[in-house]
Amino acid sequence: MEELFSSPDISDFPLSLHLAMIQDDVRMKAFSQALRQSITPQSIVIDIGTGTGILAFLAARYGARKVIGLDRGGLIREARRIKALNFADAPVTFHTKDVICDELPRAKADVLVCELLGNFGIDENVVEVLIRARTEMLKHGGVMIPRDLRLMMAPVQCTKAYRGAVSWQKKQWDIDFSPLQERAYNTVYQTSGEEVQLLAAPVVLAAIDFTTIEGPITVSRVSITFRRAGKLHGLSGWFRSTLGDDIVLDSGPDTVQTHWGQVFFPIGEPLSVKRGGRLEVEFKERLAGDEIRWSWSGEITPAEGAQAVLFNYRAIREFPGYL
Ligand SMILES: C[S@@+](CC[C@H](N)C(=O)[O-])C[C@H]1O[C@@H](n2cnc3c(N)ncnc32)[C@H](O)[C@@H]1O
Structure with a gap:
């Protein structure tokens, strides 16, 4: 079921799509395993297009030293509330940023995670977003999820x-x-x-x-x-x-x-x-x-x-x- 009208200033992705993504076991297991595989207690993780914050929260659960979630949509406020409710002491912060147009945080990530995969892979502009994210925010030798x-x-x-x-x-x-x-x-x-x-x-x-x-x-x-x-x-x-x-x-x-x-x-x-x-x-x-x-x-x-x-x-x- 899709929304006919959305509440203003929530997100440019419909909420029903965020729910479908969180309930997509194939997607969630793959991203969760990849995060678990790459995160160490020293890791700084940057989650590009964090949406509800789900991948940032998993990164925190797998022991990352610091997690930064970026999104240009309007769910950042709710992501902070979800964090306070579930991961109050975790080192997770959320920031409103358009990864194509805005100035990006100075932080350098050990792990960059980004789920901007469209129905035909490229149609959510993942290539442009990840080129900029990699160039400006990934440590030399850092891990990208996805890789290819x-x-x-x-x-x-x-x-x-x-x-x-x-x-x-x-x-x-x-x-x-x-x-x-x-x-x-x-x-x-x-x-x-x-x-x-x-x-x-x-x-x-x-x-x-x-x-x-x-x-x-x-x-x-x-x-x-x-x-x-x-x-x-x-x-x-x-x-x-x-x-x-x-x-x-x-x-x-x-x-x-x-x-x-x-x-x-x-x-x-x-x-x-x-x-x-x-x-x-x-x-x-x-x-x-x-x-x-x-x-x-x-x-x-x-x-x-x-x-x-x-x-x-x-x-x-x-x-x-x-x-
Ligand atoms: C497919 S959703 C993924 C949300 C969440 N990471 C997940 O895995 O469920 C993509 C998210 O990327 C955000 N987004 C799209 N383009 C962006 C950009 N240029 N800069 C920052 N966020 C962007 C959207 O607002 C949306 O919340």
């Missing part, structure tokens, strides 16, 4: 999601709504694992090492070969992120589902494809203020020797005060 991020993609059959959200071809109340179809193709959707069947092995669309990356990834290209026959409805996208030694957070369709689900990129009219057919995809991302623009285009060869079909779509997501 891989954007995964696979062509999928997704009948239920396609019919439920994308297809405007069928008449409704005997009225032809097909002029809306093009708009529906230029849209990104959210699916959850059970709705999609992979038609090829997933490929890594982009791989980001947070410990070294210097600038955002804007264009990625991949070639995919269909491993099985089926109806191609679009592309499924998700992420894999290494949070620590042997700790990988995977939001893919073939594993335990998380609150992220997957993103679904339509590719136009569904196409019957055969094993051995091919797909070339180019994915572009552009961030402009509080707007994120994605485009996905390419060429589908449904079967070996068949004529190629081109696709080219784009979608804009606006986050007022969110990115």
Whole structure:
């Protein structure tokens, strides 16, 4: 259930999303294990985008010497109250800071933790945020959680999601709504694992090492070969992120589902494809203020020797005060 209206000045993330994140066991266990693995009694931990303070509190519980939680949203006041209620004597402080625009604390962290992973990994601006945080607030040799991020993609059959959200071809109340179809193709959707069947092995669309990356990834290209026959409805996208030694957070369709689900990129009219057919995809991302623009285009060869079909779509997501 999502809020229709939020209380003013609370957070740019809806409260229901904060609850879903805290109740997402896969996410919580992965971050909790990674924190436990890296924290020593000497550690200074900085939690970027602390929200409710949950990761800062876990860092305190695992014995960090000092924990600093930063967030640009309005939950800092409540985070302080939660701290007073549960961790009164713990060395945890919270500060209102936008990690992109504001002057940052002078403190240097042994451990930087940041959960700004979007449905397709990069869509909450984690790359820009972590580059600045690493440059200004991480000690030499310090630990980053997460360490890396891989954007995964696979062509999928997704009948239920396609019919439920994308297809405007069928008449409704005997009225032809097909002029809306093009708009529906230029849209990104959210699916959850059970709705999609992979038609090829997933490929890594982009791989980001947070410990070294210097600038955002804007264009990625991949070639995919269909491993099985089926109806191609679009592309499924998700992420894999290494949070620590042997700790990988995977939001893919073939594993335990998380609150992220997957993103679904339509590719136009569904196409019957055969094993051995091919797909070339180019994915572009552009961030402009509080707007994120994605485009996905390419060429589908449904079967070996068949004529190629081109696709080219784009979608804009606006986050007022969110990115
Ligand atoms: C996905 S939530 C994670 C909250 C919490 N760390 C958790 O794990 O449950 C991301 C948080 O980052 C904050 N945020 C987003 N962009 C930010 C920025 N540029 N500077 C500081 N905080 C930011 C949001 O307000 C939000 O509270």
